[in-house]
Amino acid sequence: DAGITQSPRHKVTETGTPVTLRCHQTENHRYMYWYRQDPGHGLRLIHYSYGVKDTDKGEVSDGYSVSRSKTEDFLLTLESATSSQTSVYFCAISGGQAPETQYFGPGTRLLVL
Amino acid sequence: AQTVTQSQPEMSVQEAETVTLSCTYDTSESDYYLFWYKQPPSRQMILVIRQEAYKQQNATENRFSVNFQKAAKSFSLKISDSQLGDAAMYFCAYRVSQGGSEKLVFGKGTKLTVNP
Numbered sequence: 001d002a003g004i005t006q007s008p009r010h011k012v013t014e015t016g017t018p019v020t021l022r023c024h025q026t027e028n029h030r031y032m033y034w035y036r037q038d039p040g041h042g043l044r045l046i047h048y049s050y051g052v053k054d055t056d057k058g059e060v061s062d063g064y065s066v067s068r069s070k071t072e073d074f075l076l077t078l079e080s081a082t083s084s085q086t087s088v089y090f091c092a093i094s095g096g097q098a099p100e101t102q103y104f105g106p107g108t109r110l111l112v113l
Numbered sequence: 114a115q116t117v118t119q120s121q122p123e124m125s126v127q128e129a130e131t132v133t134l135s136c137t138y139d140t141s142e143s144d145y146y147l148f149w150y151k152q153p154p155s156r157q158m159i160l161v162i163r164q165e166a167y168k169q170q171n172a173t174e175n176r177f178s179v180n181f182q183k184a185a186k187s188f189s190l191k192i193s194d195s196q197l198g199d200a201a202m203y204f205c206a207y208r209v210s211q212g213g214s215e216k217l218v219f220g221k222g223t224k225l226t227v228n229p
Contacts, residue, residue, distance in 0.1 A: 031215050042204060042219040043158075050215075058216065090158060094215055100146045100208050102217055104158035 003027055004105035006091050012111045019078040021089055021108050025071075029095030032074040033102065034058075034066065036087040043090065049074055081112045115140050117207050119220035126195045127228050133180075134190045134223045136205030143167075146208040147181070147188045148217070153201040161203070164188065192225075200227045 003026030013019050023032060031050055035043040035058075045058030047066040055066050063085060065077045078085055091105040116139045126132035138147070149161040164172045164181050171179050176196075180189045192199055205220040 033216070040221060042221040043217075044219075045216055048216060088156065092158075092217075099215055100210070101148070101160065101163060102215070103160065104150075107156050107158075 004091060004093055004103060006089075006105040006108050008108060009106065010109050012113065013081050014113050015082055016080050019081050019110065019112075021076045021091075021110070023074045023076070023091030023105055025074075025093045027093060027096065027103075028071060029093040030071075031094040031099065031102075032068065033092040033094075034064070034074070034076045035090045035092065036060065037090060037107075038087050046076065046089075081110075083112050086110060086112045115207050115209055115218050117205050117218050117220040119205055119223050121223045122221075123224045123226070125226040125228060126192070128195055128197060130195055131191060131193045132195055132225065134192075134203050134205075134225065136188045136190070136220055138186050138188065138205070138207045140186070140207065145210070147179075148206040148208070149177070149179070149188075149190045150204045150206060150219075151199075151201045152204065152222070153198075158204075162190070195227050197227050197229060200225055 005024045007022045033048040034046040037043050044060045046064050049055045049068040067075045089108045092102040094102045118137045145166045147164045151159045151161050162172050162174045162177050176193045178191045202222045204222045206217045209216045
């Protein structure tokens with residue numbers, strides 16, 4: 001299994017508070033991604049990174065920001081959480097010999113009250 | 114824009130039988146990758162199989178195989194000798210490569226139930 005961890009695994013927060021989710025990899029892969037999974041929508045890309053300090057938006061990026069200061073860490077921040085951001089968040093990585101194949105972390109369940 | 118469609122929200126199969134999950138996609142590219150991921154109740158996303166579009170031969174991984182029809186833009190997953198552990202959500206995904214980035218577009222998934 002690819003070495004990907006996410007923290008926290010579960011979080012409950014209140015509307016308007018900032019939240020940061022962390023993705024950590026031990027594979028030294030170039031690409032990292034954040035997806036959200038909601039019923040009826042499958043997985044949708046929020047932001048991705050193609051290198052340290054190199055990031056770009058996905059299809060559902062509004063209300064989210066990311067940072068990548070080290071190869072192994074990719075942070076997702078909700079500046080001011082809203083109830084619509086209640087979801088399961090997945091981090092993924094790709095690179096090495098097969099950059100087209102993404103491997104996923106265990107997910108973080110976020111509830112915004 | 115690339116889209117992925119899974120027309121079967123739910124499927125069921127008897128243990129030891131064979132089941133086929135459907136997936137169609139839309140693209141104007143000639144070279145691309147397609148994937149099937151499995152998501153059991155644990156929610157972990159697990160890669161099942163991948164197919165490179167320029168390869169004519171259908172990919173296989175043990176009991177899992179695909180029927181890739183490039184002209185029809187169809188990418189179905191066949192599970193042979195179904196086991197109780199195969200019960201999960203299955204997602205079809207298409208890889209988009211644009212400007213140096215690698216992104217996946219997912220279908221909405223098919224929930225597979227395996228009956229003993």
